[in-house]
Amino acid sequence: MVDRRAAVSDVWDWLANVPDPEIPAISLVDLGIIRDISWRGDTLEVTVTPTYSGCPATSVINFEIEAALTAHGIENLSLKRQIAPPWTTDWLSDAGRAKLEAYGIAPPRTAGGPQHCPLCKSKSVERISQFGSTPCKAQWRCKDCLEPFDYFKCI
Amino acid sequence: MSVAGLIRLGDNTLVLGQRLSEWCGHAPALEEDIAIANIALDLIGQTQLWLGLAGAREGAGRTADTLAFTRDAWDFRNLLMVEQPNQDFAVTMMRQFLFDAWHFEALRALKTHDDAEIAAIAQKSFKEVTYHRERATDMVVALGDGTEESRTRMQGALDRMWPYAGEMFTTDADDLTDMVALRPHFDAHVMTALARATLTCPPSEFAHQGGKTGARHSEHLGHMLATMQVLPRSYPDATW
Numbered sequence: 262m263v264d265r266r267a268a269v270s271d272v273w274d275w276l277a278n279v280p281d282p283e284i285p286a287i288s289l290v291d292l293g294i295i296r297d298i299s300w301r302g303d304t305l306e307v308t309v310t311p312t313y314s315g316c317p318a319t320s321v322i323n324f325e326i327e328a329a330l331t332a333h334g335i336e337n338l339s340l341k342r343q344i345a346p347p348w349t350t351d352w353l354s355d356a357g358r359a360k361l362e363a364y365g366i367a368p369p370r371t372a373g374g375p376q377h378c379p380l381c382k383s384k385s386v387e388r389i390s391q392f393g394s395t396p397c398k399a400q401w402r403c404k405d406c407l408e409p410f411d412y413f414k415c416i
Numbered sequence: 417m418s419v420a421g422l423i424r425l426g427d428n429t430l431v432l433g434q435r436l437s438e439w440c441g442h443a444p445a446l447e448e449d450i451a452i453a454n455i456a457l458d459l460i461g462q463t464q465l466w467l468g469l470a471g472a473r474e475g476a477g478r479t480a481d482t483l484a485f486t487r488d489a490w491d492f493r494n495l496l497m498v499e500q501p502n503q504d505f506a507v508t509m510m511r512q513f514l515f516d517a518w519h520f521e522a523l524r525a526l527k528t529h530d531d532a533e534i535a536a537i538a539q540k541s542f543k544e545v546t547y548h549r550e551r552a553t554d555m556v557v558a559l560g561d562g563t564e565e566s567r568t569r570m571q572g573a574l575d576r577m578w579p580y581a582g583e584m585f586t587t588d589a590d591d592l593t594d595m596v597a598l599r600p601h602f603d604a605h606v607m608t609a610l611a612r613a614t615l616t617c618p619p620s621e622f623a624h625q626g627g628k629t630g631a632r633h634s635e636h637l638g639h640m641l642a643t644m645q646v647l648p649r650s651y652p653d654a655t656w
Contacts, residue, residue, distance in 0.1 A: 314540055315461025344465065345536030347543055390447035391551045392454040400447060416543045 267335065272298045272305065279329045282321040283395050286364035289322060293352025296343055304337040305330065310348045313396035350415050361413055367401065369415035378403035379410055388412075418531065419474045420493070421592035423483070424628055425522075426466030427494035429541075430484055431637070432515060433459035434644050435502060444505050451551065455512070458544040465537045485648040489638040496627035497580035499637040503573075506559065506566070510573035511580075513556045516549040517606050518584040521598040534592060553609045560613025567614065574615050582623020 276298075277290040289295055297308035307326060311319045323340050330338055350369040353361075358368035367375030377384045383405035390400045391414075398411045436456035443449035467480035497515060502508045523545055526538035560570040585602070587595035610617055626632030647654065 311461075313458060313461060313544060314465055315457035315459070317457070344540045345532075347536075347540040349543075390451055391547065391554075392447070392451035394450065396454050396457060400450075414547070416547065 266300050266303065267305075267333065269298050269300070272307075272330070272333075272335075275329055275333050276307075276326065279325050281318070282325060283318045284361070284364070284366065284397075286366075287353075287357045287360045289326065291354045291357030291360065293350075293354065293357070294322070294348060301339070304339050305335050306339045306341055308341045308343050310343050310346075312348050314344075316396050318395070348416075350413065353413075365410060366398065367410060367412040369413045371415055373415060375401055375410075375412045378406060378408070380408050381406040418534065418592060419470050420590035422466050422470035422473065422534070424493040424590065425592070426463050426470055426480070426483070427492050428498055428515075428519075429459040429466065430463040431492065431494040431640070432498040432512075433457075433463060434640060435498065435500075436508075436512075438502055439508065448505070452508075455548050455551075458541075458548070462537070462541045462544070465540070469533055469537065481648070485645050489633050489641055490630055492633065492637060492641075493628050493630050494637075495580070495583050496624050496634055497577065497583065499627065499634055499640060500577070500580065501636055503576075504569065506569035506573040507576060509552060509555045509559065510570060510577045512548070513552040513609070514577055514581050514606065515584075516545060516552045517602050518581075518598065519545050520549045520605075521601050522593065522595065525593040525598065529592060531592075549605075553605075556609055556615075557613045560610070560615045570613065571615050574610070575618055578618045579620070579622055579624050582621065583625045583627060586623075586625060586628070588629075 273290065273295075276295055277288050279289045281287050281289060281292055292312070294310050294312060295307065296310050297306070299306050307330075309323065309326070326340060327338060353369065361368045362379050365379050367377075367379045370376055374388065375386055378386055381403060383403050385404040386401050387404055388399065389402050389409065392398075393400045393411050397414055399414050400409060401412045402409045433456045436452050436459070439449065439452045440456070441449065443452055463484065464480045467483045471478040471480060471483055495515075497511060500507075500511060520542070523538045523542040527535055527542055529535045529538065556570065559566040561567070562570075585595050585599045607617065
């Protein structure tokens with residue numbers, strides 16, 4: 262009998278093309294929230310770890326995963342929410358960090374602030390607020406080009 | 417067994433999350449508006465986890481939503497502090513600072529709870545609350561050690577909120593961790609920040625009690641719940 266189940270590596274590739282609904286510059290895989298993909302019998306089980314517990318994008322993300330995998334012919338899908346270990350920005354991929362920077366969002370750093378302004382690269386930056394337009398971002402400002410920018414919070 | 421303790425945690429985050437969301441569109445500056453709304457969002461998300469687990473453990477078919485929207489004031493087990501009205505921005509930030517300082521210690525203790533599901537929620541929430549506490553602390557220092565007007569308001573807010581701090585450190589068998597044991601670390605953080613903020617802690621040890629036991633909520637909770645619950649109670653079949 263031929264195994265008609267899609268290869269797990271293909272599923273990872275498909276999800277690497279699903280953009281985050283709030284920061285479409287990066288994919289769900291870049292964000293590090295897809296923790297596991299495996300087959301249980303003929304059901305594909307995808308384990309997702311939420312970024313922030315109240316992030317309103319979480320339900321949209323589940324919807325996007327379902328839509329993408331259904332489009333690739335997955336018939337039986339189970340989405341599993343896993344909160345431990347908690348999501349950390351350490352799981353953000355290097356490709357994801359580069360894409361964030363190119364998009365104008367300073368990537369997270371353990372030092373607690375952006376390395377430089379994502380627009381003009383000046384190191385002279387200041388924090389405006391610990392919070393920003395989505396739960397995962399804070400507001401900073403460049404003191405050279407004077408542009409405000411988002412910083413992806415490090416947690 | 418653990419249901420009552422889970423409901424206490426979930427009711428604190430629910431009631432404070434709802435209170436904070438009252439600021440949405442009204443905060444003194446856009447950045448503060450966004451920050452308060454984001455903190456409210458974190459707290460409501462944590463509520464879904466705590467009350468969701470409480471409902472599952474209870475095994476009577478209640479969900480986080482039914483617990484949030486179909487209980488009356490006397491069924492709530494939140495601290496009296498979190499149901500207090502927002503008043504002005506000073507009172508809101510002082511309440512947040514004192515609550516965050518307690519919440520941080522409570523979650524730090526619960527992170528290593530024997531029950532894996534409780535520990536998982538605490539670990540998740542702790543990251544968010546660490547951030548909340550940092551912001552509230554910065555804000556209290558900036559406003560306390562600020563202008564004459566901001567300092568006067570922050571001292572007034574501290575005098576008003578302090579009698580609600582003591583209830584956080586009362587404990588009984590329903591609590592998932594010994595709340596009394598959290599006090600030294602709470603005091604260390606709070607007193608250091610208040611000194612930097614040039615604010616004086618009231619000497620009285622008097623503490624209003626009755627929120628976490630449900631024995632005596634303040635009149636404010638019922639009014640808040642009326643607003644929060646009106647839609648699902650009026651239209652129980654509503655979905656969105």
